Amino acid sequence: MLEDLLAWARSNGSEISSSVSFQNGDSGFGAVCTSSGPISIRVPSALIIRLETAVEHLGPDFGDLATKTRSINAVIKMFLARERAPAHLACSFFKPYIESLPANINSPYVWSAEDQKLLAGTNLGSSLRENLAELIEEWWSVVSVLPDSMEKPTQHYVNMKFYYEHKFYTTEDMHKYVTDVDVANWTSFPCYLWAAMIFKSRSFPAYLLQEETERKNEGKDIEKEGKTADQTKSETTPPSDSAMLVPVVDLLNHSPTAKVTWSGSGGFTLSTEGEAGQEIFNNYGQKGNEELLLAYGFCLETNEADSVALRIKVPPSKWDVLREHVKLPTLADYTTSVVPAAFEAPTPEKDLLFFIGRDRVPSNLVETFQWLVQNSWESQCSTPTIRMKLSGLNHLRQAMEAKSALLEPSLRASATSSSENAKMVHIYVQAQKKLLDGGAKIVKRLEKAELATHRDHLVSLKSVYKRDQPFARSLLVALGVASFDDIVNRQLQDQVWLLYLIRCFNKKKYPDTEESYLPEWLTKSFARMDKETEVTAEEVLQFRELYENIILPMNQAAPEIYNVGKWTVRELIVSTRLLDTIGFVRGRDQECILVQQEE
Structure with a gap:
């Protein structure tokens, strides 16, 4: 078949450098250079x-x-x-x-x-x-x-x-x-x-033959057909995603490092420098293992072009915000193939697709997560707030870690199978997991940098427990909490935060000498949320049990704190909304940290 193909190609005008030797080996067809120097393969249009x-x-x-x-x-x-x-x-x-x-x-x-x-x-x-x-x-x-x-x-x-x-x-x-x-x-x-x-x-991109197509149409009587030159050019120019098959040239195997030149003048010509005894490669562009596996059924253990896709489902209400503040993915972000696929700008009906590469997390992916967590108090911001930055980074890291965890069963299953396909899957999955884990580490470093920069704007529950001794004692008396670890181990973080926020709201009701260290910005934030909140009868019923199980026992056990100011179901509801608005959840322990809004 190889001899018949080459004979057919040459008899129909193909020109192949004499130093190119095509062979059919164990890995299929390929080409080897018999002597060093420039080589070329030209295939006329009639064969394409x-x-x-x-x-x-x-x-x-x-x-x-x-x-x-x-x-x-x-x-x-x-x-x-x-x-x-x-x-x-x-x-x-x-x-x-x-x-x-x-x-x-x-x-x-x-x-x-x-x-x-x-x-x-x-x-x-x-x-x-x-x-x-x-x-x-x-x-x-x-x-x-x-x-x-x-x-x-x-x-x-x-x-x-x-x-x-x-x-x-x-x-x-x-x-x-x-x-x-x-x-x-x-x-x-x-x-x-x-x-x-x-x-x-x-396949190859058909637009490489555009010059030839245009030359063919230069002699046509355009005006007779009632069309302008631009209209005719538009009709005869191949679309960017139109593909073609080029015999002989497609015998060359792919290498992402091969230095080749393509020309569409007078047919299709591939040119490169050959080295005696070495295989001659074509270069179809940077291809990750996912594309290699789908197109050819194999993967590369070391693939610099590898990437992992992260698909983001965007709520319809967030599309306008993202379009305004984020440079959304374009065709160049979606593929490095030499034959581009048809591409449409992201719409509310489509998910966003980002690619995480080796040692690289796209900045617009980070920004997307930061704007997705924007709340009503941040709606007038032109740049991400501290809370948006930290919350977005945490959501992104969790998404990467969750996606990495999903690969574990496949990694184990492919490792125990001896089939060739299983070996390829194992290489593919192992590389995907490595990219996700590496991306999560990058995001974690970004998060640590943000935490260090804005530490003065942050309030952690651990710092509250350590500083507010009367509050800590009330937790011991009413809930039997003897240490901060007790709060974490018994999963009481949210309940303790709700109590603390109401306590801050009542700051002015306490003696100044005792409670002056309660953050004033939390007092003001609670007052603002209280002013903006309309409580429904359904919400009162929903929070009644929580109120009776937490607030009332605390009121009896430590009246010096929980019987001062307002401690009703309404304050509990407002506290819950405020916690969602000014806080973000961090890490595997789901630690909630409060963030002071910038002035």
Whole structure:
């Protein structure tokens, strides 16, 4: 097959440097340099499979159809699947190339249910069925509108039943269906999936041939068609996400460090410097292990380009705030592939997706979490408050730690299996966990820096217990709390905070000599919240039990504190709201810290 491919390519105008030797080894096709020096591979346009090619062979109606399908590349994929069918392959101009393409690609899309289960808890595992469903929609968008005049396989209408039934398929059902490939039945989803995986693993951006496309149209009588030059250019310029297959060049294996030059003048040309005896690589861009695993079925143990995605579900009420204050992710943040995917700006219907790299947590990810925790008292702020910064960092760290913990079962399961897929999953999951744990450490360092900078604006329960001795004694008498550790171990932090905030509200009712150390800003904050709070009858009923279990016993045990000023159900409700408004929760112990608002 390799010899037939090269003979076909050369006989149709391809130019390959004499020092390039193609070989079919244990790892598949590849190329080796026989002598050092500049090398190049030029493939003429006639050999390149792109949208223009598909339209030329399928018919002019498919040009308009391509713009209406779910992906601009759907028509090309369908064309590739058709050309592979024996009835079409026998007379296909692209026969030597198509026969050289791998019949099977070890993508997780076609893994067994047992192997797919190893991905549980990972981004890839949670999105695999969703991604497959998107490919099914893409397939349907073209297969359902094939012209009646087009000759189709005998099983065509049976194929279409799959669209309505696939949602009820188990993982085992789906595996059996997509791996039962009849290449003659080219309108089936398994055939389309094969074509999609071919494009995923070896396509190039079609815009590289833009100059040639424009030259072809320079001689056309534009005015006769009633179109301006700009309109014609727009119509003939390939969309940014349009892809193409380049025979021979796609035999080269990928290396993220390979230094190559691509040119689209007079076809497609790859140029690089070769070193005698060394393999010649192409460079498809920086690819993380997740993309490598999905496209090729393997991972790299050491991958500088690796990253882990963190998906953020944004409440509808927060979108305007984020758009105003945060530089939301763009296409450049989502992919480093040389063939960009279609991208839409984040909308209320979509989640935000951020990528955490090695030793790097995106600043806009940190900012997003900080603005997501903004409350009504901070609504007029143009920059994050101290509380927003600290609370946002803690929420982000917890999200990373929780996501890392979800990977543990997959890490253990893949370590105990001897299959090749399990080995790849283990490398993938191990790297993802390392990135998440590293990101959490970065966020923790940021948090510590903020805590050190703003320590004068913070009040911890431990400092309250240590400083307010009368309050500490009241906890001992009424609740049997003998130390701060007792508060933590008995999970009384929230209740003690509520009592302390009401105590601060009543500061002026206590003798000045005894209670002057109670923070004035807490007294004012409570008064403000009290003024803003409207208590409903339902809330009174809801808090009545808590009031009777905490306030009343404290009132009897330590009346010098809890029988001075106002200690009603209303104050308990206001105290709860205030705690949520001026506090943030930190660390695994869920320590609540109060933050004084900046003036």
